[in-house]
Amino acid sequence: MDMIRRFFKLLKWYEAEGRPFALEAPPLRKLPHELILHIASYLPPESAASLTISCHTLYSCLEMEYLQPLKKAECSVVNGFLRLLDRDLPGHLLCLHCSKFHSMSLAETHIPSRRSFQTCKPLLACWKADSESDVIAAIHSEFSSTIFRMVMKAHRQGHDTTNLINHLSYGPMNFARSGFVEQCSATVRIQDGSLLVREQRVFMIPSSKKVPLPWHGCIDICPHIQFTTMLSLYRYGIQIPHSDEIRGHKNRQGIIYCKHCYTEFRVDFKGYGRDGNAMFITRWMDIGEGRDESDLKWRSRLWYRTGTLRKTAAFRRGSICAAFEQKADSEFRFDSLLTAQDEKDLRKKSPWPWPEKVELSYDRATRYFAVRCGKFVPF
Known part of the structure; x- marks a missing residue:
């Protein structure tokens, strides 16, 4: 019964001598114990256990019948009991993995x-x-x-989520790679009861390189869209300008979206003169309400681990970006997320040189897909 006692202490339902407070003149106190037991017998085990800890009168009457059996109850019963307690613990989250x-x-x-x-x-x-x-x-x-799940529970109960949201965000963080610099940041927000995530990765490539791509690395957009090498961007149909074309380059592909999970992204380029050429990869994700792992938006993102079949995600192209940015996706400026300090950090040269004899070129690379209306189609 240590678990129950900890709950009492957490909820401050214990008197100095260690007994839960009784309600003032509860009507149930006037009922015979036999009748209370008979009433409780109609409840599911987890509800009867919850009723038991309502007050001292019920506790003394029902404890042996409904709390003691929780020690040997099935996990589904114990978890059901914990869920009932969860509603009255606004500062805590019930973790079903840890029980x-x-x-x-x-x-x-x-x-x-x-x-x-x-x-x-x-x-x-x-x-x-x-x-x-x-x-x-x-x-x-x-x-x-x-x-x-903590963020979403606090949101549903009308509590301040600022600190929790900050824990789900990060950056900007800067990394000096061999020959190039990478900067990453992520921000989250709640919109219409769902958690939205925006992550941006920026790669600053030396201006001397013909193709403004890092010489190594991979990019995971979602479990369904993964670029295992940087040249995979070209093979999937992403428009990649040469260095001397960046100044007049315009992204005509816009938002690209996944058909199987609630994710969309865009790839942009910007020249910084002698300091280099930058590739921006910005993605937006809608990961759901966070109630449990059966949420469709959550399951679709983890399909390859949970065994969920690939199903078509129903959302309008650009809607996740628009919901996050609070403006039309066409109005989003990819470089607007950078502060003056961010740009200053990006312009710093990597202390490690670009590997010798490594020069990227997609002139002879085979394209397998093209991007049309935000979707990948066979080339």
Whole structure:
């Protein structure tokens, strides 16, 4: 019964001597215990257990009959009981992976980059679940499904979500690669009861390079669209100008979207003179309400781990971008997200040189797809 006692203490339902407070003059106190037991017998086990901890009168009458059996109850019954408690714990999240409550005040401990500092403790079951379903690859490197559910629970209950939302965002972060610089950032917001994520990655390539692409690396847009090499962008039909064409280059492809999950993205280029040429990859994701793992938007993103079949995602092209930016997708400026400091950091040269004898060229590369109306079609 330690679990029940912890709940009482958490909810401050214990008196000094360790007994839960009774309601003032409860009508049930006037009923015979036999009648109370008879009434409770009509309830599901988890509801009867919840009724038991309503007050001291019910606790003393029903504890042996409905709380003690929770020790040996099936997981579905225990989880049902915890869900009933979850509604009255606004500062905590019920984690069904861990079968326990996580405090929202300690949300930052669930950020992937902070987990390495928890070496003195075993990994939580929800962390392992994120790793097994590869949530980081499906969304972004600092994303935690536990914090995601915390944010959405707090939102549904009308509480301030500012701090929790900040935990799901990151950057900008700068990385000096061999011969080029990369800058990444991600921001989240809640719109119409759903969590939207925007991530932007910017690559600054030396102006001396003919093709403004990094010489190595990969880009995961979503589980269904993955560019395993940088030249894969060209093979999929993305318009990539040569360095001497960037000044007058216009992105005529606009928003490209995934047919199987709620993701859309765009690829843009901008010249910075002698400092280099930048490729911008901006993507927007709608990952759902965060109630449970059966949410369609969540399942569609993790289909390759959860076994969910590829189904067509029903949304209008550009709608996720428009919902996030609060303006039409055609009005979005890809370089508007950069501050003056961000641009200054991007212009810094990498301390490591571009590898010798590595020169990218797509002149002889085979194209397998073309982009038409925001979709990839066989070339």
